């Protein structure tokens with residue numbers, strides 16, 4: 243079955259660390275975007291290998307800015323062109339602090355999972371990040387979302403921030419746990435090029451925690467959350483059993499997904515596509531061709547296998563150790579096993595616990 247990702251490229255303002263494609267927009271721009279995304283949906287259905295959809299993810303950007311009517315319009319366009327199964331997971335990312343009355347309408351529009359960018363429990367750190375909300379608004383939004391019957395909730399939290407101590411991080415994780423959401427995503431800050439953080443770091447205006455401090459934050463949180471009953475089912479993601487994000491699992495299990503909207507990506511079989519990462523170029527492509535996806539690459543058999551291993555190792559369940567994978571990387575796997583970085587359990591290859599923090603180095607051996 244297919245997953246559908248819709249990129250909504252609008253935010254109230256840019257956070258200081260963010261390099262996702264998003265920008266502020268007028269009401270008129272948002273309306274135009276909605277018409278175009280519906281047009282693109284109609285055209286995309288002729289490109290994809292299957293029409294049964296079991297996950298939809300509205301990401302961004304801040305999809306909540308489209309309001310319940312905008313969200314409904316997108317979901318109706320998908321429903322009108324694809325077959326959405328009854329048990330579909332429909333996630334919407336948004337920021338805390340939105341109008342609290344919208345949640346019953348979002349639920350009525352079809353949203354059944356909400357992902358909130360919470361990031362930190364300290365107002366001073368939220369200001370450093372350039373976030374446009376307070377922790378009180380995180381708490382209020384979680385309550386409002388729940389009151390609307392939406393219980394499948396995620397909070398994004400960030401560690402390794404400028405000026406963030408271990409005690410700050412512990413306070414953030416504890417505050418998130420107190421909200422009893424079933425899913426938490428913990429992201430280490432990565433300073434991306436051409437962001438204010440990038441410039442400020444070069445100018446010496448911000449200082450990031452040392453490597454050991456990051457590691458301590460990661461391990462502390464992991465133990466705390468596991469003790470509280472969360473599974474660290476993917477490197478950065480923790481869920482109570484049954485609340486894993488089904489859409490994101492598709493990426494890591496290398497299952498097919500279609501991307502709609504500017505800067506969205508698609509993948510099925512051995513091909514990968516990318517939509518133009520500019521609202522203007524995307525609009526021109528949709529008007530000219532319908533679906534804006536442009537072929538990025540056709541993968542060879544070996545590249546597909548490597549991708550399966552690299553993505554699968556991100557997961558606690560690991561990757562099925564097929565004869566093809568064994569034949570291709572037997573020496574690499576033997577060496578990683580000897581160093582205690584991977585293990586074989588049943589027919590699956592997995593990272594060992596100690597390898598999780600250096601997962602990228604382990605994965606690099608399969609490239």
Ligand code: SF4
Nearest residue numbers: 253256257260302303
């Ligand atoms: S709200 Fe999210 S997408 Fe928008 S600027 Fe901030 S981090 Fe980026």
